[in-house]
Amino acid sequence: MKRAWLFLAALLVVPAALAIDTNHLPTPALQARYEQLTHEFRCLVCQGEDIAASNAFLAVDLRNQVRDMLLAGKSDRQIVDFMVDRYGEFVLYKPPFQANTLALWLGPFALLLIALVSVVWIVRRRTAMASEQVEQS
Amino acid sequence: MWRYLLPLVVLAGLIGIFWRGLHTDPSRVPSPLIGKAVPDFSLPKLLEPEEAFSDEQLRGQVSLLNVWATWCFECKAEHPVLMQFAAKHDVPLYGFDYRDDREKALAWLDEAGNPYDSIAFDATGDVGIDWGVYGAPETFLIDANGHIRHKYIGPLTPARIQSDLLPRIEKLRAER
Numbered sequence: 001m002k003r004a005w006l007f008l009a010a011l012l013v014v015p016a017a018l019a020i021d022t023n024h025l026p027t028p029a030l031q032a033r034y035e036q037l038t039h040e041f042r043c044l045v046c047q048g049e050d051i052a053a054s055n056a057f058l059a060v061d062l063r064n065q066v067r068d069m070l071l072a073g074k075s076d077r078q079i080v081d082f083m084v085d086r087y088g089e090f091v092l093y094k095p096p097f098q099a100n101t102l103a104l105w106l107g108p109f110a111l112l113l114i115a116l117v118s119v120v121w122i123v124r125r126r127t128a129m130a131s132e133q134v135e136q137s
Numbered sequence: 138m139w140r141y142l143l144p145l146v147v148l149a150g151l152i153g154i155f156w157r158g159l160h161t162d163p164s165r166v167p168s169p170l171i172g173k174a175v176p177d178f179s180l181p182k183l184l185e186p187e188e189a190f191s192d193e194q195l196r197g198q199v200s201l202l203n204v205w206a207t208w209c210f211e212c213k214a215e216h217p218v219l220m221q222f223a224a225k226h227d228v229p230l231y232g233f234d235y236r237d238d239r240e241k242a243l244a245w246l247d248e249a250g251n252p253y254d255s256i257a258f259d260a261t262g263d264v265g266i267d268w269g270v271y272g273a274p275e276t277f278l279i280d281a282n283g284h285i286r287h288k289y290i291g292p293l294t295p296a297r298i299q300s301d302l303l304p305r306i307e308k309l310r311a312e313r
Contacts, residue, residue, distance in 0.1 A: 044166060044271035044272070045271055045272055047163060047164070057236055057262065058262075058271050058272075061261075061262045061263075061265075061266060062266070065266060084169070085169060086169070086170070086266060086267060086268075086269040087166070087169070087269050087271065088166060088167060088168065088169040088269075089169075090166045090167075
């Protein structure tokens with residue numbers, strides 16, 4: 001039992017130790033943009049992770065790329081475009097709102113709406129049926 | 138009646154979507170570079186470090202650029218297939234040694250043979266980023282105008298070559 005707890009405790013420590021990011025930018029503002037950008041890009045080798053969290057070759061390369069572009073004075077927009085031009089929109093964790101992503105963005109709300117309408121409809125019908133029965137008896 | 142049919146229709150739709158999902162490999166991401174000109178680059182050649190391999194090499198005829206490295210297990214598995222391809226077909230096959238160690242790469246080619254007409258050596262992976270490389274092996278099919286027309290992610294197999302690559306090459310050659 002004690003061992004199990006130790007194991008669980010060790011698991012809690014792991015995420016912090018996962019990615020070893022050695023990049024530090026000269027100003028807090030640049031560092032903040034760096035951290036935000038690296039959390040926006042998907043690591044294509046290890047698709048569940050963003051490039052900030054991964055130690056894959058590619059993630060390290062892309063982090064360095066982001067750092068170099070920030071140091072060169074590139075805007076966030078330019079850096080995002082750079083990545084999308086090379087790796088496609090799949091590289092973005094937050095896909096842009098456009099024609100081919102409409103279903104992705106609006107689908108959940110459409111489903112929710114259908115569910116709400118169904119619930120209202122069913123409840124109304126049951127109420128109507130119940131009051132009919134009351135009238136009959 | 139439709140009360141019973143509707144859930145069935147929804148279920149059928151979901152099954153269709155999930156069925157499709159089962160047969161798409163999420164690790165194969167379509168490249169946005171398809172249809173575009175090859176990126177500008179210049180790299181040293183692996184075998185002749187003092188010479189340059191540039192995008193110029195990839196213009197003029199239909200060719201293949203195969204991204205590989207000695208640290209890549211699947212590339213090693215793909216290697217004999219490339220050897221066979223190079224011996225059988227008259228299509229320029231260029232190598233792109235990605236994020237590799239020159240000594241190791243040379244030793245590997247000595248041991249396993251060299252199917253490539255020429256090899257670009259990208260030690261740092263910088264040019265690889267411009268090509269959107271994210272996992273070797275990858276193979277780009279390039280037309281005579283130097284435009285990327287198709288990208289194979291993962292190793293080429295005899296079946297993939299026979300049923301997909303060769304027909305595509307024929308088609309591109311006929312375009313001229």
